[in-house]
Amino acid sequence: MHYRQLGQTDMQVSCLSYGASPLGSVFRSVNEDAGIRTVHVALDLGVNFIDVSPYYGLTKAETVLGKALQGVPRTRYFLATKVGRYGPNMGDFDFSAARVTRSVDESLARLGVSYVDIIQCHDIEFADLHQIIHETIPALRKVVQAGKARYVGITGLPLKVFSDVIEKTAIDTILSYCRYSLNDTALERLLPLLEARHVGIISASPLSMGLLADREPPAWHPATPDIRAACGKAAAFCRGNGKDIAKIALQFALANPRIATTLVGTANPENITNNCKWADEPLDQQLLADVQKILAPILNQTWPSGRPENNESAITA
Numbered sequence: 001m002h003y004r005q006l007g008q009t010d011m012q013v014s015c016l017s018y019g020a021s022p023l024g025s026v027f028r029s030v031n032e033d034a035g036i037r038t039v040h041v042a043l044d045l046g047v048n049f050i051d052v053s054p055y056y057g058l059t060k061a062e063t064v065l066g067k068a069l070q071g072v073p074r075t076r077y078f079l080a081t082k083v084g085r086y087g088p089n090m091g092d093f094d095f096s097a098a099r100v101t102r103s104v105d106e107s108l109a110r111l112g113v114s115y116v117d118i119i120q121c122h123d124i125e126f127a128d129l130h131q132i133i134h135e136t137i138p139a140l141r142k143v144v145q146a147g148k149a150r151y152v153g154i155t156g157l158p159l160k161v162f163s164d165v166i167e168k169t170a171i172d173t174i175l176s177y178c179r180y181s182l183n184d185t186a187l188e189r190l191l192p193l194l195e196a197r198h199v200g201i202i203s204a205s206p207l208s209m210g211l212l213a214d215r216e217p218p219a220w221h222p223a224t225p226d227i228r229a230a231c232g233k234a235a236a237f238c239r240g241n242g243k244d245i246a247k248i249a250l251q252f253a254l255a256n257p258r259i260a261t262t263l264v265g266t267a268n269p270e271n272i273t274n275n276c277k278w279a280d281e282p283l284d285q286q287l288l289a290d291v292q293k294i295l296a297p298i299l300n301q302t303w304p305s306g307r308p309e310n311n312e313s314a315i316t317a
């Protein structure tokens with residue numbers, strides 16, 4: 001496992017990190033014991049950064065993760081959770097200072113820890129960015145002053161929201177998802193700005209939330225039929241050549257040294273074992289070129305998320 005500096009924080013994070021959303025049965029119903037074992041295997045294999053949110057499984061992921069972390073020395077892992085998103089619909093977001101401040105205390109209780117390393121505003125494209133900048137982030141800075149978190153970050157799908165916020169206020173980290181994987185590398189275009197502002201870069205979903213795996217993606221997956229079909233074709237090509245698309249997808253995402261860490265989600269100990277093993281193996285350049293050719297027609301195609309004004313065509317292809 002390689003470790004990389006996360007922006008200007010004091011954290012050296014494993015290049016492969018653990019996304020705990022599957023612990024909330026977000027992708028499919030999971031066995032709690034297997035989920036807990038997955039967390040332990042990840043830590044044993046060198047993963048030192050874990051991401052979760054109260055939204056995942058509507059608090060279930062935080063609760064199961066809290067059980068997994070019981071008895072694990074707090075110095076063994078960095079932990080990030082989120083505020084502001086509490087359900088799938090527009091009405092389920094609340095980025096008010098009062099709600100996010102209370103949310104941190106609720107998360108700490110579920111996780112069984114006295115602080116998190118990063119507290120993030122979850123999917124800010126659903127929010128009024130003026131509120132994020134002038135109300136939510138200042139409230140989270142007070143949470144940091146109270147010793148309940150160490151750094152403040154933002155997360156989302158459209159890349160525009162990151163530049164919009166970073167241009168106006170200081171942010172420690174961003175978490176971008178589905179924008180640096182085999183089928184979408186648009187995050188690359190934002191890297192110069194993030195680096196200039198010394199923002200820590202966390203990328204999530206190297207398997208494009210299940211598009212780049214042998215199993216069918218979940219029914220809720222927002223990708224268009226074109227994206228799904230191209231990823232399915234690439235997976236079939238790999239299978240036909242005795243290869244696993246998940247491996248090349250994971251290795252591709254981890255290979256960019258400008259991205260400090262890449263969060264992969266699974267509640268399966270075997271998957272996390274493979275993912276950690278693959279992180280240390282060389283990437284098959286010929287297979288990569290073949291797969292990239294199949295995915296070229298849909299490269300950087302994404303889907304809308306959140307408020308229309310927070311989506312753009314300026315940064316995406």
Ligand code: NAD
Pocket residue numbers: 018019020021022027051052122123155156157175177204205206207208209210213214246263264265266267270271272274275
């Ligand atoms: P992912 O790309 O990591 O894909 C997860 C899917 O891939 C699951 O179905 C899992 O079972 C499967 N998988 C994992 N390893 C595999 C392997 N070796 N072989 C075959 N299948 C495998 O997507 P994700 O879980 O959505 O993203 C990772 C994490 O990033 C999340 O858990 C979450 O913590 C974070 N995230 C955050 C946001 C946000 O803040 N808005 C959005 C997306 C993801």
